[in-house]
Amino acid sequence: MQTIKMKNKVYLLDGYSMVGPLEGAGPLKDYFDYTLKDDTLKEKTFEKSERKLLLDIIKGAIEKSGLSFKDIDFFFGGDLLNQIVSSSYTARELSIPFIGLYSACATMAESLALASIFVDNGLADNVVAGTCTHFSSAERQYRFPLELGNQRPPTAQWTITGGGASVISNKKSKIRVSAVTFGKVVDYGISDVNNMGAAMAPSACDTILNHLNSMGKKVNDYDFIATGDLGKLGSEILIDLMEYNGVILGRNYADCGCMMFNKNQHVFMGGSGAGCSASVLNSYILHKLKNGEFRRVLLVSTGALMSTTTSQQGDTIPGIAHAVELEYVEEDKNKIDSKNSIKKNLVTNSKRKKRREND
């Protein structure tokens, strides 16, 4: 029952992504809808910048879908700030019924999954699901004030500035949501807050295995499997855990956190944050699904569920992963050989593989 298959046609009508200057200079720069020149968005505090960013993203997704605000029945969202204030204050501006969620960096898949269920069961015609993060507000809430100039350990990840939103609808588009899996909370005892990839990898493994099993599918049935923000170390742990369970994640697997930055951007293990899988889904993945290069994608957003208080009190870091399966809706005229197309695209993934081979 953990996996829910859509009974009807539920579509991802369109999506919108927006990122900060650093993210916009990375390997995915050509895919984002908008790259900020100024990551303060002319607001006085980083928290207000994050809120403005999310509002702009939600507006962008609705407009890009050709809908207006009054067409949207519900807004599903959450974020990393305490009391998910970015989403709540965004919902205040939107004046759309709001279903607030929290599953840390797994929020994009959680909100997409619930949104799809609402549309699939006729409870809504169009809903918007989205999230974002801001490097500077996350740093000062979870780690240290930027002014302190703290050094980062080699296993650290970089909370991205950016995010994405998708409009889920019963109106036909080229992308269909076919199934969703809600994850269990898994904790292997990692307590290092600078090694979140390791803390989240076991939950990603659990959710992917559950999803494949429920759907009766194999890894090779997917053109692309993307985890949210395991980073380099975390995704290597995931590959090992999957292998231990008899499933080989091959060249069709990549982590959004790894895809976000290149080696020269000095972000160590890669990007992280709820905005990471949100922005990669609504840019790169969406693009490839729209043109049929990807026929079937599994997005597995991953979240680390600790707080600064639990860490200070010596608790370990529980992880969760939610998954959403997206499919290209076949149009008979334009059959594209997806097998050929994925080869040239998974640059990040092959780089990772090369690094592993060199070790």
Add this chain to the structure above:
Amino acid sequence: MQTIKMKNKVYLLDGYSMVGPLEGAGPLKDYFDYTLKDDTLKEKTFEKSERKLLLDIIKGAIEKSGLSFKDIDFFFGGDLLNQIVSSSYTARELSIPFIGLYSACATMAESLALASIFVDNGLADNVVAGTCTHFSSAERQYRFPLELGNQRPPTAQWTITGGGASVISNKKSKIRVSAVTFGKVVDYGISDVNNMGAAMAPSACDTILNHLNSMGKKVNDYDFIATGDLGKLGSEILIDLMEYNGVILGRNYADCGCMMFNKNQHVFMGGSGAGCSASVLNSYILHKLKNGEFRRVLLVSTGALMSTTTSQQGDTIPGIAHAVELEYVEEDKNKIDSKNSIKKNLVTNSKRKKRREND
């Protein structure tokens, strides 16, 4: 579309409530399933106590429903601590797929609403929805450390120690979930964090009006309408706002926060916290619904969506309210005149009314 009517029979199989010593000495003391003698639950920190409390509540609800853990398909929950850690760590112990939510003190209705939708649409057989709060962990996160001995202003409310959980199921019980309404975020510009009732009242008004309108019902069609934690001032503001909109909330209206404590307990405006409506629903309201004294109840949990950061940055407090309609499932043999029964029960409400008349 804001209100969703259940298509099939969705039942509240059973619920469980647990409160701290102060709450257990209040007017509802005979209704709670368990009253703690020691609100630390023998844990070393208040955050760990809160987590233990929630786990005990969830276990209690599942056991009281006559089910076992493996029968439960999903756990819907959230709480007031940063990153909803009480719920996340509880979900880790349960090992049930977890759908994490945040809408501050409106969490009970939000989780009940989503849980009912899952069961109604055949996505699950049995799910558990619950939340709790702890006075001491809330005080130090949102206000001041207890050791500081701060005075409380007269408009302050008291975050209760306690909570409740309900098992929602397709198995028949005496209580049916008939409809749910997801609220919009409403902000009338209140910025005083010691006057949250005033901040939340407009959203409660908006949700109740929407629900009544969608259902084609009047206030008198309900034996009981309960808001979550508006407190004395907030519920008086709600009554005024409703009157302004042409709807008179009468003796069948009460606020869970007002019901929780008596005048001699010195908690000023009354109880608050996500656990407030959760514990009152799963004790007093459940009891009256089970024996048919209440035939139709509207639970409207209310949440204030600010964080300490937004307050410090001068933002106002947005409010949200979600509603769940519960009905007694008629058994022909035991027809009870509900009109007679409600008169003797709404002690708190009539007291409030008397106070208003004396003003």
